[in-house]
Amino acid sequence: MSDRAPQPVERRLPTEESRQLVALVRDIVSKEIAPRAAEEEEAGVFPREVFTLLSEAGLLGLPYDSAHGGGDQPYEVYLQVLEELAAARLTVGLGVSVHSLACHALAGYGTDEQRAAQLTAMLSGGLLGAYCLSEPASGSDAASLRTKAVRDGDDWVITGTKAWITHGGVADFYTVLARTGVEGPRGITAFLVPGDAEGLNAAVPEKKMGMKGSPTAQLHFDGVRVGDDRRIGEEGQGFAIALSALDSGRLGIAACAIGLAQAALDEAVRYATDRRQFGRPIADFQGLRFMLADMATQIEAGRALYLEAARLRDAGEPFSRQAAMAKLFCTDAAMRVTTDAVQVLGGYGYTLDFPVERLMREAKVLQIVEGTNQIQRMVIARHLAGPETR
Missing domain, CATH: 1.10.540.10 (Acyl-CoA dehydrogenase/oxidase, N-terminal domain)
Known part of the structure; x- marks a missing residue:
């Protein structure tokens, strides 16, 4: 090497x-x-x-x-x-x-x-959690969720189905958003549900193109009963809680995307400096050098963007717009960088013998989770120009 x-x-x-x-x-x-x-x-x-x-x-x-x-x-x-x-x-x-x-x-x-x-x-304490917002019919339109929680004395009874749940079926606890009142965002409440609650069942995990080691599954709530001490916040506050969590979660996705892209760049540089063609390392050829330079620049720009958003959060300043920008830019960059890494490795990049094909497959999901990148553009535009007129 x-x-x-x-x-x-x-x-x-x-x-x-x-x-x-x-x-x-x-x-x-x-x-x-x-x-x-x-x-x-x-x-x-x-x-x-x-x-x-x-x-x-x-x-x-x-x-x-x-x-x-x-x-x-x-x-x-x-x-x-x-x-x-x-x-x-x-x-x-x-x-x-x-x-x-x-x-x-x-x-x-x-x-x-x-x-x-x-x-x-x-x-x-060794526990592992999961977050239950999305449903089969309410992904980006999370405020239209249908899972219900009905008051029964000192308990709540939760019925419905959540979808695309990372750690579904293996988590020890679930933060669950359920409808307790009127339609729309004001009728949603947050609950903390134990992973072994009676009536809670996970479907067979989804078969995915990447992240095969991370179970993603639907969760079925068939009359799951939890005490009122498991309700988080006030009734009807759940959607605001969910949005607050997602701002921070989007920064987590941005950081993961840059980590993935950095791994792909490192592998591409390692291969390009080791692989020889026409009597010299392929890293000597200008076309490939420019690819590596562009990959590195996208990574550094994404890292700077997510860190600046994190510093705003740490200072107690608003950071929702910057979180959406970081999630958008970093995950798009990860998709470009991993795709270019496969190209640098040529035919070898398309094989399981090198990690870049796996990194490219995994990068795709980061443009989808925690709000698709189309949703991130909507969030950013609302900060710039206000809500859409109807």
């Missing part, structure tokens, strides 16, 4: 603690995640033991309060950890992002009693 192999990304981290944290993540990645990633993804193996290890290492609750088992880390640091994890295996990086999303409602809108009873186990 060439002695010009890519070096790890140099991180601009605010504290020595955060630098040690990223060093720990890189050690876990090199020993526990990267060596098995390709084989387990091809076999569709869900790496539950990796999530247990990450929880034991304090990496499943990084952006949350240490009083409840979190890591007290700014989003700026948390996202760079996600990038490292996703570069090794998207199933893990995206899984941590989804888990963090599932914890957001309780951490931000739960009562002190609810947080004391549930949040510590969710953040550092």
